[in-house]
Amino acid sequence: MFIDNHCHVLGEYYDNIDEVIKKCKAAKVEKIIVSGTNIKTNREVLELVNKYDIVYGTIGFHPTELDDFTDTYFAWLEANINNKKIIGIGEIGLDYHYDNTDKELQIMVFKRQLDIAKKYHKSVIIHSRDSTRDTYNILKDYKLSGVIHCFSGSVEMAREFIKIGYYIGIGGIITYKNAKNIKEVVKEIPLSYILLETDSPYLAPEPYRGKENNPSNIPLIAEAISGIKSVSITEVAAVTTANSRAVFDFFNK
Numbered sequence: 001m002f003i004d005n006h007c008h009v010l011g012e013y014y015d016n017i018d019e020v021i022k023k024c025k026a027a028k029v030e031k032i033i034v035s036g037t038n039i040k041t042n043r044e045v046l047e048l049v050n051k052y053d054i055v056y057g058t059i060g061f062h063p064t065e066l067d068d069f070t071d072t073y074f075a076w077l078e079a080n081i082n083n084k085k086i087i088g089i090g091e092i093g094l095d096y097h098y099d100n101t102d103k104e105l106q107i108m109v110f111k112r113q114l115d116i117a118k119k120y121h122k123s124v125i126i127h128s129r130d131s132t133r134d135t136y137n138i139l140k141d142y143k144l145s146g147v148i149h150c151f152s153g154s155v156e157m158a159r160e161f162i163k164i165g166y167y168i169g170i171g172g173i174i175t176y177k178n179a180k181n182i183k184e185v186v187k188e189i190p191l192s193y194i195l196l197e198t199d200s201p202y203l204a205p206e207p208y209r210g211k212e213n214n215p216s217n218i219p220l221i222a223e224a225i226s227g228i229k230s231v232s233i234t235e236v237a238a239v240t241t242a243n244s245r246a247v248f249d250f251f252n253k
């Protein structure tokens with residue numbers, strides 16, 4: 001079986017979520033973790049985890065979704081974090097890609113959410129774009145566990161994140177011809193620190209690059225990893241599933 005450790009299977013992207021869930025089951029993707037990014041999608045995550053057995057969720061406020069930020073974000077998170085199928089806080093982090101970035105606000109919101117993760121013993125799903133150094137320096141002090149989603153840094157940085165308790169999230173980019181950097185990362189770090197993710201609806205693996213992604217494409221990502229590491233796809237499935245269970249508390253389901 002496979003687990004998709006990070007995706008956005010939400011009404012704003014998919015007309016028929018029932019159909020997406022069916023496809024997952026057919027592809028042996030037996031759990032998917034749907035991440036919210038703002039108040040609207042976080043609310044939807046709470047509905048989806050109730051509706052579908054294979055859906056688990058994380059809730060959190062994404063660094064590029066802070067336009068309507070208020071302090072109530074944190075109270076809302078705390079009020080919902082103990083839902084049995086909410087297994088972490090995410091997608092949270094830092095994103096310095098855009099010129100008008102309010103770094104101070106991003107850092108404050110990131111830290112406050114890490115405080116909540118610490119208080120409730122939750123894992124975190126981390127978004128980091130053009131901000132590796134700051135992300136690392138903040139996470140280093142928290143002693144939490146989680147995943148660096150859609151990792152795009154160097155082998156050296158991957159090793160540093162592993163040392164402080166993080167797993168490396170690998171998605172569709174690993175199937176792209178020109179993705180030398182991430183192939184090097186997968187080659188060099190142990191399989192026991194890799195988590196599979198689609199980030200659906202984004203970043204569809206080959207041969208679907210550029211099209212709408214969905215979690216049933218997880219085996220294509222596992223296949224690419226099995227090629228790079230010269231192990232069977234069965235082993236990739238078994239090890240990455242065990243990794244996921246080590247990071248996220250699925251309550252033994």
Ligand code: NI
Pocket residue numbers: 006007008035091149199
């Ligand atoms: Ni994402």
